[in-house]
Amino acid sequence: MSELTGQDLTCIRGERPVFARLNFAWTAGTACQLTGPNGAGKSSLLRVLAGLIQPAAGSLSWHGTPIDEDREAHRARVSYCGHQEALKSALTVREGLQFWADLGGLPNRVDAALEGFELTGLADTPARILSSGQKRRVALARLIVESRPIWLLDEPTVGLDKASQERLEHLIAAHRAEGGIVAAATHVPIALPDAKNLDMADFAPGRLRGQAA
């Protein structure tokens, strides 16, 4: 049985329809790569999945239950990693991760998260002096402290070096092996064995009208 399903999802941003009638059904262990040109709605879809945006139409369900029935439970299932790293320049890497761990994550996973992205040596460094790739790694390390079943990654590899990208790929593989779901929007090829592919161009709102005409 599929865990996360979207039915006829339609998203409108600022009066402009971004995508329409999008359907998917993801089972445990699924990875899905979102592709499509800029502005095709990859980020919007991830934000809809996270519950940050309400879809204009359609529904999103977890094990057949619409997420609207219990938004708090849905938030406890989702880790969202957007374009912004959400780091506080005045806090150290460890303090930043500890905050997310205490706020609905697992407080004892901070060390594991630091290790997971080779940040142990930077643990007491203020985020202000990190490089952009290091900031990205801290943002991704949040996935480990939150340890939630659904990972929504928006361009997760931006700024990452090769070794860090491989580490991320390993983590995603381990997450899927435990039954987690990963949805990633990316332009860079990223190794996701037997991943599904959702081409946002297929759900462009104009396309349906074009077909009907």
Next chain:
Amino acid sequence: MTGVFLTILKRDLLLTIRQSTDVALVMAFFVVAAALFPFGVGPGPETLGRIAPGIVWVLALLAVMLSLDRLFQQDWEDGALELITLTPAPLPILVLGKAAAHWIGTGLPLIALAPLLGIMLNLTETAYPILIAGLALGTPSLSLIGAVGAALTLGARRAGLLMALLVLPLYIPVLIFGVTAVDAAVAGFSVRPHFLYLGAILLASLALAPLAAAAAIRNAVE
């Protein structure tokens, strides 16, 4: 629930301490602006003493308002606010934690500096305890009501100005009862009714402001 409240309070306080120049600037404004009044209305001790409670309270409102952008603006800009809304913790509790941190970082220093302003403005001796007690009871409401304004103006152009227009009218009741309490004490009347009103405003804002600010934040991160 108290766990997440303390978590966000601790983090915001840590940020306030590490970026303490923000607090210092607001407090400097509070003192410097008060120092302007003897030049504006003349240095006559009687005139100044008569309007001193009003000056202290008005400047406290303005100082709180100037520091409101600290509440959510930074978190909104760096993406932390949307992640905070995505945690399973109830958002109004998190707003309450942030407002509490804001009060400790703004309201408390204002209360500590108020006696200095009193001396500068020749405030009557009997007025000091009432002024301090009134500020202690009134400034938490200012942080809470301000949180609603700060959340509503997230993402707006000229957010600071818009926030002032939204928030200052809502501060009027706190101002009225804060000042009349001091006037009553100086004139020898009971301060109890004025403090009861300040307490009622505080309870109402404790109950309503976190809910309103949370709704505004959800709207802003969409």
